[in-house]
Amino acid sequence: MDFKDFLQDLSSLEVINKDNQKMSVKLKDVSLQYANALRRVCLNGVPVFAIDTVDIIENSSVLPDEGLAHRLGLIPIKTDLSRFNEPSKCDCQSESGCSNCRVMLVLDSGDSDVTRTVLSNELSSEDDSIKPISDKISIVQLTQGQRIKVECYARLGRGTEHAKWNSANISTLTDTDKKDESVLTVESTGALSPEQIILAGVDEVSNRLVEFKDMINQIKE
Ligand SMILES: [Zn+2]
Numbered sequence: 001m002d003f004k005d006f007l008q009d010l011s012s013l014e015v016i017n018k019d020n021q022k023m024s025v026k027l028k029d030v031s032l033q034y035a036n037a038l039r040r041v042c043l044n045g046v047p048v049f050a051i052d053t054v055d056i057i058e059n060s061s062v063l064p065d066e067g068l069a070h071r072l073g074l075i076p077i078k079t080d081l082s083r084f085n086e087p088s089k090c091d092c093q094s095e096s097g098c099s100n101c102r103v104m105l106v107l108d109s110g111d112s113d114v115t116r117t118v119l120s121n122e123l124s125s126e127d128d129s130i131k132p133i134s135d136k137i138s139i140v141q142l143t144q145g146q147r148i149k150v151e152c153y154a155r156l157g158r159g160t161e162h163a164k165w166n167s168a169n170i171s172t173l174t175d176t177d178k179k180d181e182s183v184l185t186v187e188s189t190g191a192l193s194p195e196q197i198i199l200a201g202v203d204e205v206s207n208r209l210v211e212f213k214d215m216i217n218q219i220k221e
Contacts, residue, residue, distance in 0.1 A: 012027060012028050012029055012030060013025045013026070013027065013198070013202075014026040014028060016183065018194065018195065020193065020194075021187055021188055021190070021194065022185065022186070022187045022188070022194055023185070023186055023194035023195060023198065024183055024184065024185040024186075025183070025184050025198060026176070026181065026182075026183050027181065027182050027183070027184055028180075028181050029180050029181070030180060030181075030182070031180050032180075032182065034205070035173055035182050035184065036173060037205050037208075038184060038198075038201050038202065038205050039171050039172065039173045039184055040171070041201040041204045041205050041208075042167065042168050042171040042184070042186045042197050042198060042201040043159065043166060043167065043168050043170075043171035044158060044159025044160050044163075044165070044166050044167065044168075045158055045159070045160065045167070045201065045204050046158070046167035046168075046192065046197050046200040046201055046204060047079075047081065047086050047156040047157060047158055047165070047167070048076075048077070048079045048156065048157070048165055048166075048167050048189070048191035048192060049077040049078070049079045049084075049103070049130055049154045049155065049156055049157075049191060050073055050074075050075075050076075050077055050154060050155075050157060050162075050164040050165050051072045051073050051075065051077065051105065051152045051153065051154045052073065052153060052154065052155050052157065053152070053153040054068070054069040054072055054073075054150055054151070054152045054153075055150065055151040055152075056068065056069070056148075056149075056150050057149040057150060057151065058147055058148060058149040059147075059148050059149075059150075060145070060146045060147055060148075061140045061141070061142055061146050061147075061148055062141075062146075063140050068139070068140060068148065068150070071139055071140065072123075072139065072150070072152055073162075073164045074164050075120055075123075075132050075133075075137050075139075076132065076133045076134075076189040076190045076191050077130060077131065077132060077133065077154055077191060078129060078130060078131055078132070078133050078190070078191060079130070079156070079191040079192050080129045080130065081156075081192070081196070081200060083100075083129075084100060084101060084103075084130075084156055085100050085101045085156070086101065086155075086156045086157070087101045087102070087155055087156070097153065097155060101155060101156070102153050102154070102155050103125060103126060103127045103130040103153070103154045103155075104125070104126045104151060104152065104153055104154075105123045105124065105125045105126070105130075105131070105151075105152045105153075105154060106123070106124055106150070106151050106152070107122050107123045107124070107139075107148065107149070107150050107152070108147075108148075108149045108150075109122065109142060109146075109147050109148045109149070110147060111145060111146075111147050112142040112143065112144060112145065112146055112147065113144060114143075114144065115141065115142070115143040115144070116141070116142055117138050117139075117140070117141050117142075118138070118139045118140050118141075118142060118148065119135060119136055119137060119138060119139065120132035120134060120135060120136065120137035120138075120139060121135035121136070122139075123152070125154075130154060133189070133190030133191060134190070166189060167188070167189065167191065167192060167197050167200075168186050168187055168188055168189065168194075168197055169187045169188070169189055170185065170186070170187040171184070171185070171186050171187075172184070172185050173185075184198070186198055
């Protein structure tokens, strides 16, 4: 069966179990190479948001600027794929981005009177739907008189570019005892729901196959 037929008929996907973080679906009449393509795309081929550029205005913590930027980059960010473009596909074609392909998050710890941990809930986003998936992710510890003040820019990206854009923590394929039938299990990072990852993954594999076919046809011509 062709993957495009499979897409038109989503009944090939039978949900076995599902919660907010993890979902397993049975792939029926889907040959192993397509099932494995879908598994890989679910892991690192569906775009999600991550902080990519950090302007450090003040950092008197013990963590060097690069360390601070790295920690900020690894915070999973809630993603809304319907409203934002990947920078390479955005009409603005601008290096600094626009409101359709970039979201600013700012954090100012203020001066600390006591030793305390700065948490992800102190990041304030210009867009309510694009923000850390949890309020309790530690960023840095500050002691008396220390402060961090940063401006961060998050954008859509893919895990193939950097693991901080991985759409899933886990994406596995297990065999069943029938031919052309396997079980795909996807555990989300929290950026998207597991269901969104699998559906976007199906779209992505289909689009790539169409592009590939076009490429082959061009070569033939
Ligand atoms: Zn743009």
